[in-house]
Amino acid sequence: MAGARPVEIQDRRQRLVTLALQEWTLWGRPRIESAGRILGRPETAGPGKPRTEHEPDYTSRVLMYWSVLRGSEFPAERALLKDGSMVPWSAVFISFLMHAAGVPREVFLPSARHWDYIKRAHDFPDRTGFEALDAAREPPRVGDLICATRAWTAGAVTAFAQLASDDSRGTYHCDLVVSIAPRLLGAIGGNVRDAVTWTDVKLDANGLLQPSPSRPWLAVLRNNVR
Numbered sequence: 001m002a003g004a005r006p007v008e009i010q011d012r013r014q015r016l017v018t019l020a021l022q023e024w025t026l027w028g029r030p031r032i033e034s035a036g037r038i039l040g041r042p043e044t045a046g047p048g049k050p051r052t053e054h055e056p057d058y059t060s061r062v063l064m065y066w067s068v069l070r071g072s073e074f075p076a077e078r079a080l081l082k083d084g085s086m087v088p089w090s091a092v093f094i095s096f097l098m099h100a101a102g103v104p105r106e107v108f109l110p111s112a113r114h115w116d117y118i119k120r121a122h123d124f125p126d127r128t129g130f131e132a133l134d135a136a137r138e139p140p141r142v143g144d145l146i147c148a149t150r151a152w153t154a155g156a157v158t159a160f161a162q163l164a165s166d167d168s169r170g171t172y173h174c175d176l177v178v179s180i181a182p183r184l185l186g187a188i189g190g191n192v193r194d195a196v197t198w199t200d201v202k203l204d205a206n207g208l209l210q211p212s213p214s215r216p217w218l219a220v221l222r223n224n225v226r
Helices: 012-026 056-070 090-100 114-123 151-156 160-164
Strands: 031-033 130-134 145-149 172-181 184-192 195-202 217-223
Touching (some): 012 172, 012 184, 012 195, 056 090, 090 114, 090 172, 090 184, 114 130, 114 160, 145 151
Parallel strands (some): 031 195
Antiparallel strands (some): 130 217, 145 172, 172 184
């Protein structure tokens, strides 16, 4: 076609970041710090008002994430708890990003539980896929997943070495790293304040994650996918 511009195809690692940023923009670009404080006034947080899973259009978006994980015949009711709120979907969101970016299932097995893919990356490190590294020793890179313990697991699993045991099974949260600056990292995750949310995470002088009470970082899932 005369005058057509050449198209640059991103690799899968780059596509993950682009897709996460696109989803974040779709949700109104909500942004917080790792301690949970909202950054910026809602009316100035992005191109539109930050959205939540409680709004019909965004409930439908979450159901789309579920359908990618469970298939088109997945009953919508299974994504709801008895009180009408949505079943936690943060791992579902990460699984959606991996699928949409074209990461093969044998490289990243989709799951509704973060522990499943954290444990797999720990037990079967893949130099062309994902490998779990100690967040206290390894600085994250753009495109990596950063993972923290949650709820009761935060008190039971306090060291990376514990991932070697199946007793580390529990509740976790992972975000995708989309930017790194001196002393500060930006990561996007799902089901954070009922939305797809950007979290500012403090780094030390060596680029290591600084844990907070709400995000006791445990592992970096190094993304070696191309």
